[in-house]
Amino acid sequence: MTHGADTSFLVAIEIEEHAHHATALRALSELLARRERVGITPQVLTEFVHVVTDARRFQKPLPMESALEKSRHWWNAEETDQVLPTAQVMGRFHDWMQQHQLGRKRLLDTLLAASFREAGITSVLTLNATDFTVFGEFSFVPLDVSDGT
Numbered sequence: 001m002t003h004g005a006d007t008s009f010l011v012a013i014e015i016e017e018h019a020h021h022a023t024a025l026r027a028l029s030e031l032l033a034r035r036e037r038v039g040i041t042p043q044v045l046t047e048f049v050h051v052v053t054d055a056r057r058f059q060k061p062l063p064m065e066s067a068l069e070k071s072r073h074w075w076n077a078e079e080t081d082q083v084l085p086t087a088q089v090m091g092r093f094h095d096w097m098q099q100h101q102l103g104r105k106r107l108l109d110t111l112l113a114a115s116f117r118e119a120g121i122t123s124v125l126t127l128n129a130t131d132f133t134v135f136g137e138f139s140f141v142p143l144d145v146s147d148g149t
Contacts (some may be wrong), residue, residue: 001035001037001080001127002035002038002039002118002119003036003124003125003141004038004039004040004041004083004115004121004123004124004125005038005040005046005124005125006044006112006124006125006126006131007044008128009024009127009143010045010074011048011052012024012127013025013028014052015052015058016060017059017060018029018058020127020143022051022067024127025033027125027141027143030139032079035069038074038079038113038125039081039083040081040082041084041112041116042072042081042085043108045071045075045086047063048070048074049067049071050069051140052067052070053067066129077141081119083115083119083121085115087113089111089114090114092114092118093110093111093114096114096135097110100134109131113132117135117137122137122138122139123140124138124139125140125141126140127143145149
């Protein structure tokens, strides 16, 4: 099974000071132990680089070189399925934006959801499940973030 990775999940894994770092690492380890896969889109990796290099978000942001190295690693990892945009993705994106009457702040989440769905991915690794629930097509890898780790 392939699980789509949201930016929030990758950031939690790669930034040690993130409140959910240990939880995300544990979830990833469990998935990989079961030989499950991670689906990643180009837009997730570009947002990942943007977020992890932001000194306003983290006391110890990654230098650009390190962020790009981690992005490249995720994109080329043996466990990764590269999810690329297609004409069908854009069709689903437009349909979902209209069907669910979503506004401009939901553009990127909707494109990501459409990309995953068109790739046959219906399970998402995210710390923000509410970004995807409106579509009614996804399940979520349980991440116990209530313990503050």
